[in-house]
Amino acid sequence: MSEDSLSNFPPRYDPKPVEEKWYRFWEENGFFTANPDSPKPKFSIVIPPPNVTGSLHMGHALDNTLPDILIRRKKMQGFETLWLPGTDHAGIGTQVKVEQMLAKEGKSRFDLGREEFLRRAWEWKEKYGNEIVKQLRRLGCGLDWSRFRFTLDEVCARAVREAFVRYYERGLIYRGLRIVNWCPRCRTALSDLEVKYQEEKSQLWYIRYPFADGRDGVVVATTRPETMLGDTAVAVNPEDGRYQAVVGKMLRLPLTERLIPIIADEAVEMDFGTGAVKVTPAHDPVDFEIGERHHLKRLKVIDDDGRMTALVPAKYQGMSREECRRAVVDDLKAQGLLEKIEDYEHSVGTCDRCGTAIEPLASEQWFVKMKPLAEPAIRVVEEGKVRFYPERWNKVYLDWMRNVKDWCISRQLWWGHRIPVWYCECGKVIVARQDPVECPACHGNSLRQDEDVLDTWFSSALWPFATMGWPEETVDYRSFFPTDFLTTDPDIIFRWEARMIFSSLEFTGRIPFVDVYIHSTVLDKNGARMSRSKGVGVDPLEIIEHYGTDACRFTIAYLESQSQSYRLWNERFELGRNFANKVWNACRLVAPHITGSSRDFPDPNALTALDHWIVMRFNETVERVDKGIDSYTFSTVAQALYDFFWHDLCDWYLEFAKRRLKSGEETVKAVLYHLFRGSLQLLHPIMPFITEELWHRLEMGGRSILESSWPRPLPAKLDKVRLVERMRDVIGGIRQVRAEMRVPAKSTVECIVNTGDGELAKFFKEQELLIRELAKVSAVNIGAVRPSGSAVVVFSDCEVYLPLAGVIDVEKELERLRREVEELKRLIDEIDRRLSNPDFLERAKNEVIEREQMRRQEFAARRERLKKLLEA
RNA sequence: GGGCGAUUAGCUCAGCUGGUUAGAGCGCUGGUCUCACAUACCAGAGGUCACCCGUUCGAUUCGGGUAUCGCCCACCA
Numbered sequence: 001m002s003e004d005s006l007s008n009f010p011p012r013y014d015p016k017p018v019e020e021k022w023y024r025f026w027e028e029n030g031f032f033t034a035n036p037d038s039p040k041p042k043f044s045i046v047i048p049p050p051n052v053t054g055s056l057h058m059g060h061a062l063d064n065t066l067p068d069i070l071i072r073r074k075k076m077q078g079f080e081t082l083w084l085p086g087t088d089h090a091g092i093g094t095q096v097k098v099e100q101m102l103a104k105e106g107k108s109r110f111d112l113g114r115e116e117f118l119r120r121a122w123e124w125k126e127k128y129g130n131e132i133v134k135q136l137r138r139l140g141c142g143l144d145w146s147r148f149r150f151t152l153d154e155v156c157a158r159a160v161r162e163a164f165v166r167y168y169e170r171g172l173i174y175r176g177l178r179i180v181n182w183c184p185r186c187r188t189a190l191s192d193l194e195v196k197y198q199e200e201k202s203q204l205w206y207i208r209y210p211f212a213d214g215r216d217g218v219v220v221a222t223t224r225p226e227t228m229l230g231d232t233a234v235a236v237n238p239e240d241g242r243y244q245a246v247v248g249k250m251l252r253l254p255l256t257e258r259l260i261p262i263i264a265d266e267a268v269e270m271d272f273g274t275g276a277v278k279v280t281p282a283h284d285p286v287d288f289e290i291g292e293r294h295h296l297k298r299l300k301v302i303d304d305d306g307r308m309t310a311l312v313p314a315k316y317q318g319m320s321r322e323e324c325r326r327a328v329v330d331d332l333k334a335q336g337l338l339e340k341i342e343d344y345e346h347s348v349g350t351c352d353r354c355g356t357a358i359e360p361l362a363s364e365q366w367f368v369k370m371k372p373l374a375e376p377a378i379r380v381v382e383e384g385k386v387r388f389y390p391e392r393w394n395k396v397y398l399d400w401m402r403n404v405k406d407w408c409i410s411r412q413l414w415w416g417h418r419i420p421v422w423y424c425e426c427g428k429v430i431v432a433r434q435d436p437v438e439c440p441a442c443h444g445n446s447l448r449q450d451e452d453v454l455d456t457w458f459s460s461a462l463w464p465f466a467t468m469g470w471p472e473e474t475v476d477y478r479s480f481f482p483t484d485f486l487t488t489d490p491d492i493i494f495r496w497e498a499r500m501i502f503s504s505l506e507f508t509g510r511i512p513f514v515d516v517y518i519h520s521t522v523l524d525k526n527g528a529r530m531s532r533s534k535g536v537g538v539d540p541l542e543i544i545e546h547y548g549t550d551a552c553r554f555t556i557a558y559l560e561s562q563s564q565s566y567r568l569w570n571e572r573f574e575l576g577r578n579f580a581n582k583v584w585n586a587c588r589l590v591a592p593h594i595t596g597s598s599r600d601f602p603d604p605n606a607l608t609a610l611d612h613w614i615v616m617r618f619n620e621t622v623e624r625v626d627k628g629i630d631s632y633t634f635s636t637v638a639q640a641l642y643d644f645f646w647h648d649l650c651d652w653y654l655e656f657a658k659r660r661l662k663s664g665e666e667t668v669k670a671v672l673y674h675l676f677r678g679s680l681q682l683l684h685p686i687m688p689f690i691t692e693e694l695w696h697r698l699e700m701g702g703r704s705i706l707e708s709s710w711p712r713p714l715p716a717k718l719d720k721v722r723l724v725e726r727m728r729d730v731i732g733g734i735r736q737v738r739a740e741m742r743v744p745a746k747s748t749v750e751c752i753v754n755t756g757d758g759e760l761a762k763f764f765k766e767q768e769l770l771i772r773e774l775a776k777v778s779a780v781n782i783g784a785v786r787p788s789g790s791a792v793v794v795f796s797d798c799e800v801y802l803p804l805a806g807v808i809d810v811e812k813e814l815e816r817l818r819r820e821v822e823e824l825k826r827l828i829d830e831i832d833r834r835l836s837n838p839d840f841l842e843r844a845k846n847e848v849i850e851r852e853q854m855r856r857q858e859f860a861a862r863r864e865r866l867k868k869l870l871e872a
Numbered sequence: 873g874g875g876c877g878a879u880u881a882g883c884u885c886a887g888c889u890g891g892u893u894a895g896a897g898c899g900c901u902g903g904u905c906u907c908a909c910a911u912a913c914c915a916g917a918g919g920u921c922a923c924c925c926g927u928u929c930g931a932u933u934c935g936g937g938u939a940u941c942g943c944c945c946a947c948c949a
Binding site for chain 2: 009011012013179197204220221222223224235267268269272273276277278279280284285286287289346360392393395396399400403490491493494521523525527529558559561563564565566567568569571572574575577578579580581582584585586587588589590591627631633635636639642643650651654658662732735736738739740742744745773
């Protein structure tokens, strides 16, 4: 390499131009385009489709860096790889966003109507949906863009229809009246997984329900007094001695004129509250079941908007749940029926998407019957055909699947796959793959399609095979399905992984993927969950902008160690940036020497012990990287590469090699060529951009590092490696003495090695020049006599003497050290004395107390001030 | 109420199946702008590996328990 080209090799790595150049190169040359007809073994992954609701965040960075590492390595290992991209329409998530946008115009979705709303939703999707796709390119992801899918596109839509109809035909889909989680704001049913429970400080109200004759009665405890207006019974446990005499009697429901029975049911706990529970079958899942068992009426007293219905006394009609609660409590109090109020903490279900308190409502919905689907889905994990990593997640999955309940799949939303069910005037229900034109029963043509759409996860569940063309037996499907790997956050194991597994087994008869890696949850610096809505956390785009993609990816891999979570903040990415810079500069050093050098690895007999040592370390690194990637312990991979490249290759071997390079020695050039070639290859999956750039700068050959084959261990002999280890120890020992004794950097001392090990003596003599440079000594002599005024460093098989007499004032330095030792002893004694002095401890305690009291005062004053402000 | 994870240096974290002086990065101290890199180099300080009991020749590592923190699941009105 000429002087001129070195001037184009700046001493600091600048990621921007490199990243832009190479991603375009890879994409334009079809490096990511899979060929299903290839005879090579296949390796495939489908992307966890990002929602079209936003832009790249930390979760995406993880979900996509890790698969990209696998894809790139497999490609280099000779596999035909496919990584299939796409996005998810994210039903309720997107709909809520669009509604928020409309709200700014002062409109609701009902003002626009279904058609216009959908037009706006698609508009929104076009605008924001592709943002994330661009950003995945910036992350360097080797996605096959020619196979891009969207969960609402025709291919996916056909799969959804097919799946629904097949479930229906097998009797696994039914429509039924059940208590569902209802979001009054979104005006839709939700599945259990879309409800987030939040602890809330509330009260437990004890209400007296008098007997029909107006006397005595029964006291019930409730957290939701407003629902009493819909009570149709009071239940007690059949074993409960306190109530046995009254079971069957009638109570007068306060605030209404209705009479309700006292019934006995197993579901009632005797030791909660008063042991008597009000039963509201239309608004509580347990009460619903009690109601079924006892044939109770269901009074729907809260409507779809969360307001009181016409079934309650006029004064409450139209009130919100909260208003009604206050009114009911006030009225009960006025009538003397409120026995007592206790503070009570319980969890309240809220809508995962909009945060509104959910209302359990009895309502007609479509369900998937889970029991028959769960069985095979349990089996494949028990048998290890699908494996979760880290292993503990297998149990989490299995526990859920073993207790799974039927899946509510209908949503009263507009954005999504419309349920393929039509109702005819004649009462016929038609479930069909194609939109029917007439009723097969009465041949009438006034058919009405079900208004509802499917849960967004219904289509996601089909993703791994729907994207490959299922139900068609496409060539992609035959070649690339099932997929090999998936990685996600822990919190979609049930929503997504589980549903993909049973759907895939049901429809394709095969597992959807083999290995599932559940990655850590990323927390912010204070250990709080990262949340975009709260605006805290790390923005990967900012990181990429600031530190570069490779630095971002390397840091992510370095921290991903199969733990439950880890903390992340912007400065942590300096680790990756500094490492990238190190790699860059090391290449800068060797570039003029190894470009155009021999491509053959030298005969092992021509290598020195130093060469064997570094080759051995390289080989260990290859092994650790392979093992680490295969077991998804990404941090061990990044650590192995970091340690080897930085601390062995750069800190030691390059220093060993400099002199030999200057003399133009061919062997060291060839060794370095192969070490750098292999290192860049090992690094490439994690740091694709910088390695591609350096691959070309070092003229490693071919169109791309991606087309080179994955490195294997190089030939090395291990018998002389111990000599190198000892040499490093000796150099370190000499450096330590020099630093401790304040030997000026510029002065050199002789060193004398005393050893009975002939081979070691010979080796040290051979490497004299190297030792002289690295330890800053003037000569390496072999001898057994320790000169007076010399420092000594002792090892098991040798001693090293450093005559310091002529170089520094030994007595003075020793005196200094002695004084320091004395001084330290004095300090320690003083601390010990203070710590054993009760007076001191008492004073210290008082100081702390005083400080805390002052802080307390400060806070109290501020609190008062703020309170006043709030009141004003 | 059940399940799972964590507790290692000032901070954030590694540490596979038990084995000499327990590691890294950042931070700190001292010394270097040494001809790839100051986004660097050299040296150093700093840890009863939460606590208790057990298994073992030997435990940070395995088992049991305690404490603290965190996550997940669950219909307790």
